[in-house]
Amino acid sequence: MQNSQNINTQKIRFDLQIIADLIKPNSKVLDIGCGEGQLLSFLKQTKNIDGRGMEISHTQVSKALIKGLSVIHGNAENDLVIYPDKSFDYAVLSQTIQATHNPPKILFEMLRIAKYAIVSLPNFAHFQNRFEIMFRGKMPVNKTIPFQWYETPNIHFCSITDFEKLCFDLHLTLEKKIFLTSHYKLLGFLGKEIIANLIARYGIFLITNKELFATGQEEFAFKNMVNLGYKPAIQSLFIKDKN
Amino acid sequence: MKVKSRFGPLYNEFEIGEVDYFAKDSKLKLSSGIEIDNFPIAYQTYGKLDAKKSNAILICHALTGDQYVASKNPVVQKDGWWDFMVGSGKPIDTDKFFVICSNIIGGCMGSFGPKSIDPKTQKPFAQTFPFLTIYDMVRAQNLLIESLGIERLHAVIGGSTGGMQVLAWGVLFPHKINVLIPMSTSYRHSPQNIAFHEVGRQAIMTDPDWCDGYYLSYKKFPKNGLALARMTAHITYLSENALQSKFGRNLKNKSGFSFSAKRDFEVENYLHYQGNRFVERFDPNSYLIITRAVDYFDLETDFEGNLSKAFFELSKNKSCKVCVISFSDDWLFPPSESKKLTHSLSACDVNVSSVVIESSGGHDSFLLKNNIFEKTISGLLIEK
Numbered sequence: 309m310q311n312s313q314n315i316n317t318q319k320i321r322f323d324l325q326i327i328a329d330l331i332k333p334n335s336k337v338l339d340i341g342c343g344e345g346q347l348l349s350f351l352k353q354t355k356n357i358d359g360r361g362m363e364i365s366h367t368q369v370s371k372a373l374i375k376g377l378s379v380i381h382g383n384a385e386n387d388l389v390i391y392p393d394k395s396f397d398y399a400v401l402s403q404t405i406q407a408t409h410n411p412p413k414i415l416f417e418m419l420r421i422a423k424y425a426i427v428s429l430p431n432f433a434h435f436q437n438r439f440e441i442m443f444r445g446k447m448p449v450n451k452t453i454p455f456q457w458y459e460t461p462n463i464h465f466c467s468i469t470d471f472e473k474l475c476f477d478l479h480l481t482l483e484k485k486i487f488l489t490s491h492y493k494l495l496g497f498l499g500k501e502i503i504a505n506l507i508a509r510y511g512i513f514l515i516t517n518k519e520l521f522a523t524g525q526e527e528f529a530f531k532n533m534v535n536l537g538y539k540p541a542i543q544s545l546f547i548k549d550k551n
Numbered sequence: 552m553k554v555k556s557r558f559g560p561l562y563n564e565f566e567i568g569e570v571d572y573f574a575k576d577s578k579l580k581l582s583s584g585i586e587i588d589n590f591p592i593a594y595q596t597y598g599k600l601d602a603k604k605s606n607a608i609l610i611c612h613a614l615t616g617d618q619y620v621a622s623k624n625p626v627v628q629k630d631g632w633w634d635f636m637v638g639s640g641k642p643i644d645t646d647k648f649f650v651i652c653s654n655i656i657g658g659c660m661g662s663f664g665p666k667s668i669d670p671k672t673q674k675p676f677a678q679t680f681p682f683l684t685i686y687d688m689v690r691a692q693n694l695l696i697e698s699l700g701i702e703r704l705h706a707v708i709g710g711s712t713g714g715m716q717v718l719a720w721g722v723l724f725p726h727k728i729n730v731l732i733p734m735s736t737s738y739r740h741s742p743q744n745i746a747f748h749e750v751g752r753q754a755i756m757t758d759p760d761w762c763d764g765y766y767l768s769y770k771k772f773p774k775n776g777l778a779l780a781r782m783t784a785h786i787t788y789l790s791e792n793a794l795q796s797k798f799g800r801n802l803k804n805k806s807g808f809s810f811s812a813k814r815d816f817e818v819e820n821y822l823h824y825q826g827n828r829f830v831e832r833f834d835p836n837s838y839l840i841i842t843r844a845v846d847y848f849d850l851e852t853d854f855e856g857n858l859s860k861a862f863f864e865l866s867k868n869k870s871c872k873v874c875v876i877s878f879s880d881d882w883l884f885p886p887s888e889s890k891k892l893t894h895s896l897s898a899c900d901v902n903v904s905s906v907v908i909e910s911s912g913g914h915d916s917f918l919l920k921n922n923i924f925e926k927t928i929s930g931l932l933i934e935k
Contacts, residue, residue, distance in 0.1 A: 360902070366879075369906045370923045374930035378872055378904045380893060390894040 320350045323510055326486055326493065327400060327426055330514050331355060335397035338362070338422060340384045340414075341404040345372035352377075360396075362387065385409055388417040396422035403510075405429050407461040412478060419480070419517040428512040431487075433467030433505050451490060452509045468504055468511040475515060484514035554593070556661055558626050559831040560772035565625045567593055567661035568618070573694040582684040582847075592695050593661025594618050594653035597637060598645035600699070607701045608643060608932070609692065610652040611709030611716035614841055615781075615833055617660040620652040621645070626660075626832045635920045642929040648705065653695050655688040655716070657840040663691070665836035666767070677836055678764035683844045685712075689719040696727075706730035706932055710917035711884065712841070715740075715848050718861075718892075721873065722850065725865040730931055734876040735917045737888035738858055738895070739849035744883060747787050748842040751780030755835045764836055777835045778826030785825045790880040790913035794818055858895035865901055872902040874931050876924070878910035878917065904931075 320328070324347045331337060333355040339348050342361030351357045361379035363369045372379040380387070384401070385408055399422035405411050406429055418425035430452045437448035447457040455462065466474070468487065475482055485501075487494040487508035494508055504511070556567045570593045573579070578586035595618045600607060610620050610633070621637035623630060637643045637650055654662035657680075665680035696704065707728055709717045714736025721731050740748075755761060758776030762769045789797075798818040802808070814820050854860040865871060873896055877889035886907045893905040908924050910916035917924070 366907050366909065367923070369904075370908065370927050373874065373904055373906060374926045376930050376933040378874075378902050379906075380897065380903065381905045381907055382890075382893075387894070390897040392898060392900055395900055 320346060322491060323428055323488060323512065324350065324402065326488065326512055327402060327428060328354065330426055330484065330486075330512070331357065331398055333357070336360075336395070338391070338396045338399045340388070340399060340401045340418070342368075342372060342377075342379060344368050345375055345377040345379060347400065347402070348372070348377050348379075349375055384414060388414070388421065391421040393420055394423065398422055398424045398426055400426045402426075402428045403430060406432075406465050407463060409463070411464055411466075412474065415475075415478065415480065415515070416517075419515065423516065424483070425515040426512065427471075427515060428510055429466065429468075429471060430462075431468045431505065431508050431511055432465040433469065434509055435506050438506075468501065468508060471511065471513070472501065475513070479517070481516050481518050482513055483516055486512040488512065554591075554661060556659075556666070558659075558834075560774045561831075562770075562772075567625065569594055569596075570661050571695070571698065573691065573698065579687075579690060579694065581681055581687045583681055585681040587663065587681065590656065590663035590691075591661065591667070592653050592656065592663065592691060594651060594695060595620065595622060596652075597621055597650040598648050600649040600701070604699075604701050605703065605705065606647060607649045607651060607696070607699070607704050608706045608708065609696065609704050609720075610637070610643075610650060611692070611707065611713035611720075612652060612655065613709070613711040613713045614784075614845065615829070615838070616713065617658070618652045618654045619660075620650065624832075627828070632918060636925065636928065642925045643708070643932065644929070648932070651696070651699070653692055655712075655841065656691045657683045657688065657837060657844060659834035659837040664834065665764075665840055666834050675765075675767045677767060680836065680840060683840060685715045685719045685844055685848045686723060688844065689716050689723055692716070692720075693724055693727075702727070704728050705934075706732060708732040708734070708928070709736075710734040711736055711914065712845050714884075715845065718850060719848075721865045721871075722861050725862075725871070726868050728868070728871055731871065731873040732876065732928065732931060733873070733892070735878055735881055735884050735914055737884045738861070738892045739851055739888075740846050741888070744787075745846045747783060748846055750783050752839055752842060754779035754783065755838060761835070764839075766835070772830075773835050774830045777833065777838065778823070778830050780838060781829035781833075782822040782826045785822060787883045788913055788915045790882060790911075792880060793911060793913050796911070797821075858891070859899040862896050862899050862901050865896075866899040869902075872904065872931075874904040874906070874927075876905075876917070876927065877907050878912070878914070879907055880910050880912070881914045881916060883914040 336358045339361045342348055342363050345361055348359040348361050352359055362382045363379055364383050366381055369379050369381045399418040405427055408414050440446050440448040487504040488510040490509055552570050554567055554570045555564050557564050570591045572589050572591050574588045578588040580586050616632055619631045620633045621631040639646050654660040656663045658664050659666050665676045669676045707717050707720045714733035717731050717733040755773055755776040758773030760771040761773040762771055766772055801817040802815055803817055803820050809815055850861040851858045875889045875893045877886040893903055896903040912919045
């Protein structure tokens with residue numbers, strides 16, 4: 309056990325390390341799309357969190373369960389309804405939002421079940437991508453976006469600016485923004501959004517919903533598992549499900 | 552105490568192993584209202600109970616299973632039904648854990664069942680045996696656990712009917728468990744499953760040797776009916792793909808059809824084989840009692856139509872975790888029912904995991920070796 313812990317601690321993905329830094333010790337964390345549970349086991353060992361995961365691939369779920377983690381086989385689009393309101397401190401969605409059908413709905417679900425949402429996403433407006441389209445006339449394919457246009461799971465690509473605009477429109481508060489290149493955090497003036505939108509490969513956002521906090525919803529979605537948090541005005545922003 | 556029991560149409564006698572008597576001082580009240588006392592439970596244990604009595608794992612067997620999880624079954628002379636899973640160095644490691652498995656009450660392998668002798672009449676209970684529920688079986692298991700001096704079980708694990716018992720443990724004794732692993736099961740028995748059970752029961756009860764359930768007294772045995780019940784049930788334990796890959800349309804006699812009602816296909820032969828083997832080891836009255844108990848199982852209705860309410864007490868046991876395991880091609884207890892179970896557990900904030908394991912063996916997949924399945928079980932049993 310001791311050995312495997314050391315290996316995990318050393319080998320965690322760079323962006324997951326940044327996410328881990330945002331999470332307070334001893335908190336309760338839901339990792340949506342947790343894969344085989346890399347982030348969860350790292351947080352469990354280093355921050356003593358109470359962690360849960362949701363993962364769509366059953367082989368990945370099995371791998372996480374073998375590690376002794378608690379993971380549900382489920383789909384971020386439909387299955388977040390199963391969690392009671394405010395049952396977590398943090399809900400993490402790492403590089404998945406661009407592959408979902410209804411990003412605003414997922415953001416609201418995350419903020420219904422957790423006090424904070426942590427979302428990381430690849431920045432489509434990175435200068436290299438802009439260059440690919442502008443001068444080569446091709447859809448960008450690189451380390452951050454490693455798929456050809458015909459095989460990509462990413463259906464709702466956005467830039468850092470786009471995502472911030474969405475959060476603004478949804479009246480969500482961005483508590484923290486962190487911009488990354490493949491290996492470094494952007495610092496100082498480079499962290500300014502307009503520049504970051506050009507040179508950052510990833511954005512990580514710590515999001516909260518002050519309005520939801522204030523409404524004082526039922527702690528337990530026991531009687532009614534349907535989401536209580538949506539407001540009619542906000543609902544109009546939702547993209548209608550095609551089904 | 553060692554006891555002997557008789558089995559099958561030939562009434563062969565076998566030694567059935569450890570048996571203890573329970574509810575000696577106070578009676579156990581069954582769901583039907585009937586009270587029972589001083590009744591036997593036959594069980595097997597593997598491994599050693601540690602000084603703190605904290606390493607006990609209870610395994611709940613399925614409908615027609617028995618207590619011989621990992622040791623030779625004296626009746627059929629075969630390895631235990633979960634031999635690959637339980638033992639020294641195996642996923643449920645008997646070097647670490649003290650494993651208990653008891654024959655459910657209503658069964659026919661030494662525990663209190665319709666084959667037991669009624670002290671009032673000095674004859675087998677047969678049709679006078681009280682009908683049971685899954686809860687009754689679990690309450691009886693709890694008496695056994697208490698008598699072993701165990702206050703808290705590290706885990707309760709079971710598949711199919713055993714999985715229902717696992718869920719009933721979570722409902723009845725939520726503060727006595729660390730890990731619950733219901734496999735290939737559901738929170739209720741579906742109408743389709745009840746229908747299959749009824750076909751089995753009718754097959755038994757319409758056999759001319761049924762004698763209204765008192766076949767033992769007449770030295771008869773409704774073996775054709777029991778075999779037919781098993782054949783029907785066995786189809787539901789496999790899957791279309793499993794039958795296709797195992798037998799296809801292969802003929803028993805390669806030269807062609809017999810142009811008669813005799814068995815032509817290998818799949819027919821296989822079902823008859825399964826039926827005949829079953830008759831040697833199972834009691835028809837037990838089959839009726841246990842299938843009925845399974846049919847009655849429905850946590851949702853028992854808790855006012857809200858499945859989450861069933862697990863409300865369990866959610867207060869913060870050190871408990873549950874893992875719902877289902878198999879992709881199980882059509883008796885399909886993954887969709889496991890999903891509903893998982894969602895209800897999660898909705899009341901139980902620490903629940905779930906996984907659908909890719910399988911090709913249908914409902915019986917939990918009885919088959921499978922690397923991912925075995926590793927998952929051992930991962931779940933890791934202590935914090």
